[in-house]
Amino acid sequence: MTSDSFVPEGSTVLVTGGTGFIGAHCIQILLEQGFNVKAAARSQEKADQMAQVFDKYKNQLSFGIIEDITDYNSLVNLVKGCTAILHLASPYTYAVNDFKKELLDPALKGTLTILEAANQEKSIKRIVITSSFAAVFDATKGLQPGVALTERDFSPLTYEDGIKTSDPAVAYRASKIVSERAAWDFVKDKRPAFDIVVLCPPMVYGPLVSTKTLKSLDQLNFSNSTIWNMATSGSNSSVPPTKGPVFVDVRDLAYAHYQSLVVPEASNQRFMVSAGVFSNQEICDALREQLSPARAKKVPVGTPNKILDPEHFTTDSTKAIEVLGMSFRPVNEPVVDLVNQLYDFLG
Structure with a gap:
């Protein structure tokens, strides 16, 4: 933390989606760095669970119960006294029946409502929005071997594409790009006092902040459950x-x-936040090599050391490295740490 941090230490940061896998890690780093955090939770039960996880930071952590992230009046109250917002709340599920109601509208309206509420609070300096690689990737171009995708790439999907499709994956990707474009349009048209930063991560793996509130592995988020x-x-x-x-x-x-909160130069910038390419074979190789023998023997052998086949696109996170000071762990670290954590949880 430097004295010229854009959002200074001790500020209050609102985190939407704070009870989720990624949100909990964001809350942890903010608390560790001396910020006060106001976490949006859908229920008192979820708030109580998160309070248990971060018990030693109870003087820095507060909660706002908001059942509907598109509820403007609730959000206006929630943003009061905050200096910045991390907006992570957005549906990520393919188990949906009504794409408009369950994916597109919550993502789009949730983002716009956050921006509109923040525009009524003069203390807000910056909003960091968690978009997705889904808002970068254009599936119509195929695997694109040799192409390095960056934050300069945008999915061509529209709101109408998301409604008309029969594929929930397409509807999800549409929800991410539509809500992100709406955020950029808001900044362009409304010229708010705050700026925004947009992050585009791909698949996210790694250990949970804590297994304290985990009742069963059925509660695992999608990406970690696949691992x-x-x-x-x-x-x-x-x-x-x-x-x-x-x-x-x-x-x-x-x-x-x-x-993204503390670096002034991140203002109104979009970042690819990707460590790079991996294959499931590479993950299995790492698990078999680095887990204990009893755990390793349950991992598929497959074809050891086989590279990704067929060849895919790659990603280039140079901008995040240069502007945000990022460095990235190799794929073995998140998956080995996760699997060991879950085995320990099961006892």
Whole structure:
């Protein structure tokens, strides 16, 4: 922390989606760095669980209960006294029936409502929005071997595409780019006193902040559940195909959120936050090599050391490295740390 931090230490930061996997890591780093955090939670139960996790920071952490992230009046009250906002709350699920109601509208209206509420609070200096690699990737271009995707790339999907599709993955990708474009349009048209920073992470892996409130592994977030299921499927099982071949460690992503608050030069910038390409075979190799023998024997053998096939696009996070001071963990670190944590949880 330097004296010229854009959002100074001791400021209050509102975190939406703070009870989620990524949000909890963001809260942790903010508390460690001396910020006060106001976490938006959908229920008192979730707030109580988060308070238990961060018990030693109870003087820095408060909660606002907000059942609907599109509720303007509730958000106006929530942003009062805050200097900055980390906006992570957005639906990430393919188990939906109504794409408009369950994916597109919550993402779009949630982002716009946050911006509109913040525009009524003169103390707000910066809003960091967690977008996604989904807002960068254009699936119509195929695998694009040899192409390095950056924050300069944008998905062409529209709101209408998200509604008309029968594929929940397309609807999800549309929800991310539509809500992100709306944020940029808001800044351009309304010229608010605050600026924004947009982060575009791919698949996010890594250990949980704590397993204190974890009742069962059924509560795992989607990306981590895929790692756990693969790591425990048995040595003779097939290594599943690598569907999303780019990743970031959750701890690095949380650091990117923190840096986005304090680095003045991040103002109104978009960043790719990706450690690079991986394959599920590479993950299995790392798990078999680095886990204890009893745990390693449950990991699929597959074809050791086989590179990603077919070849895919890559990512280039040079801008995040240069502006935000990022460095990235290799894929073995988040997955080994996660799997060991979950085995320890199970006892």
